[in-house]
Amino acid sequence: MFTLAHLSDLHLALTPKPSELAGKRGLGYVNWQRKRKYIHRPDVLTAITRDLQTRSAEHVVVTGDLSNFSLPGEYAWARRWLESIGRPAEVTVIPGNHDVYVRSAEELPAKFWGDYMRGDDGLEQFPFVRNRGDVALIALSTGVPTGPFLATGRLGQPQLARLAEALEQTHGRFRIVLIHHPPVSPARRYFRRLVDAEDLRLVLAAKGAELLLHGHDHRRSLVWIAGTGNKKIPAVGVPSASAQAKYGHEDPAGYTIFRIDGSSDSWCCETVSYQRAVNGEIGECARFRIY
Numbered sequence: 001m002f003t004l005a006h007l008s009d010l011h012l013a014l015t016p017k018p019s020e021l022a023g024k025r026g027l028g029y030v031n032w033q034r035k036r037k038y039i040h041r042p043d044v045l046t047a048i049t050r051d052l053q054t055r056s057a058e059h060v061v062v063t064g065d066l067s068n069f070s071l072p073g074e075y076a077w078a079r080r081w082l083e084s085i086g087r088p089a090e091v092t093v094i095p096g097n098h099d100v101y102v103r104s105a106e107e108l109p110a111k112f113w114g115d116y117m118r119g120d121d122g123l124e125q126f127p128f129v130r131n132r133g134d135v136a137l138i139a140l141s142t143g144v145p146t147g148p149f150l151a152t153g154r155l156g157q158p159q160l161a162r163l164a165e166a167l168e169q170t171h172g173r174f175r176i177v178l179i180h181h182p183p184v185s186p187a188r189r190y191f192r193r194l195v196d197a198e199d200l201r202l203v204l205a206a207k208g209a210e211l212l213l214h215g216h217d218h219r220r221s222l223v224w225i226a227g228t229g230n231k232k233i234p235a236v237g238v239p240s241a242s243a244q245a246k247y248g249h250e251d252p253a254g255y256t257i258f259r260i261d262g263s264s265d266s267w268c269c270e271t272v273s274y275q276r277a278v279n280g281e282i283g284e285c286a287r288f289r290i291y
């Protein structure tokens, strides 16, 4: 039995200096002051983190948007939070669009979180692969700087080609693809979609995977996408780990535990989702078997 925890989208935010408010950060800061600062709360993240630590997960995955404005202080804050969760070998991180918010921040996720974003081969290149027990974690990056009012992501052909290779090389393991943006977005999320989602789905349909975990939408979700043959791949989203309440389509803070057992011809995988209620209590809100 392998126990994996998934959480995402911490949105740890600091106040940008006036010199940092040009362009996209300025617009993002207006949005933060108007509404986002009332949603993403460090005290909520602390409560979620404490609850998660009682579950004794062997490994934790964090699928992006640890920072909010890609400010150096936010990466350092996220680094301290990561260290409170576990050692780099026990925690896997990928960046989200907020972690590569502006072009000048492109190198900062690797600078601050590099050892949490590295494959078993020691290379810092996406996708990276970490084998843990019978599980293979295949970590992608969709974080690319975009213009104002956009929160799109892109994998690019080189990364998609390496993903196909990684899925082949880990065939027989319980392959978990980690990605910030979901592989399918509703029309209302057009300006927040993964622009090459169709190419990703083609690779997954050709090579197969056992599970895909994502963040970005800030909601608990499960969709099944095409795998090899008649197989379907469950794509599971989690809410933001710092969201203090339901907001629009977004769910209150939570995380999911996966219990994975069995072998390549008969996997068992149960998911248990935990959610923070309005009164601050954190409890189980959904449980189902995906294998």
Ligand SMILES: [Fe+2]
Binding pocket: 009, 011, 065, 096, 098, 216, 217, 218
């Ligand atoms: Fe996010």
